[in-house]
Amino acid sequence: MVEKNIVEVDKNDSKTNINDRGAELIKGVKSGISIAIGYIPIAITFGLVAKSSGIPNMVSILMSLLIFAGASQFIGVNLMAHGATGLEIVMTTFILNFRHFLMSSSLTQKIYDKTTKKLLSVLAFGITDETFAVASLCSEERISPWFMLGLNFIAFISWNFGTWIGIFLGDAIPSSLKTSMNIALYAMFIGLLLPAIKExxxxxxxxxxxxxxxxxxxxxxxxxxxxxxxxxxxxxxxxxxxxxxxxxxxxx
CATH class of the missing domain: 1.20.5 (Single alpha-helices involved in coiled-coils or other helix-helix interfaces)
Known part of the structure; x- marks a missing residue:
């Protein structure tokens, strides 16, 4: 009888744990909706710029799936269009994204201690400037890894969705307009840089x-x-x- 009660308690704890994870995941997705809305137009621009630069569609898609770093993807496309070597592209994007090591290290101090290394690795892949800012500004002293997963997930999906749209539009718009989209790369970096320079x-x-x-x-x-x-x-x-x-x- 005692053993039966213990089993029932364990099942209830397990259900509670799963429910908590689901709630935190949904909470993270909701917190990332504003990020997703902002990512889509930038990702569309990336798809258009990649298309106008002559980058194969599959390469552009894989960049968003495997790299998932807006600034690095834009600069990578620009370097590829100018015939840069693989080493040059890797070195440039590594330097550009070195800050992600610092952001990941900082967030490990805020995420629950018992989070597995495998899950931390997944979370580290999905961290961007915006998701890092949202997670860092959370009022809770410790945040759930499932909250972070939901936050990263909605950002990742929106970025890839926008990339697909940009590539699709690239097939529909005139070649002259596609060529002019190259200026969007420089406009984006200037737009990001000017506020920081002023402050x-x-x-x-x-x-x-x-x-x-x-x-x-x-x-x-x-x-x-x-x-x-x-x-x-x-x-x-x-x-x-x-x-x-x-x-x-x-x-x-």
Whole structure:
């Protein structure tokens, strides 16, 4: 009789645990709806830019499925369109997305301790700037990994959905309009950069240094052997190093 009661209690605990997971998953999806709405038009733009750059549809789709990093995908498409080597593309996107290591490390301090490493690996893949911001601003001291999974899931689905739409539209719109979509890449980066430049002097200085170094590498004949991909890598690393020296502490 006692054993039967224990089994019933275990079943009830299991059901409660599953219900809690489902509730947290749904809560995460709801919290990510605003992110999803913002991702779709950007992902559509990515699909259009990739199409206009001559990138095969399957490559564009796999980039959104396996990379899932907007800025890296845009810069990757641009580098591929200019004939950059695989190493240049990998190095550039690695530097661009290095912050994800920091974001993942930070969130592990906020997620429940008993979360398995396999689940943490899945969560780390889905972290973006926006999902990190939402999770970090949660009022709870600890957040459920299932909440994070729901948050990442809705962002991932919306990004891939938008990519498919962009690729589909790329087949329907005139070639002249597709070609003009290449400017969307630069417009997006300028749109992301200007607010940060206005609010932060260090960002302005480091950005100017990176632009200056890249111009030198492009226009001085001595450096003509350096490809565009390596120019971006060198400019980014050198500008970041100078910024670290000039601004060793976070500016209040």
């Amino acid at each position: 932060s002097k260090p960002v302005f200085v480091v950005t100017f240094i990176a632009i200056f170094i890249n111009c030198l590498l492009k226009w001085i004949p001595l450096f003509s052997f350096i490809s565009m991909g390596w120019s971006i890598i060198i400019s980014t690393v050198v500008a970041a190093a100078i910024g670290a020296v000039l601004y060793p502490k976070e500016v209040e």
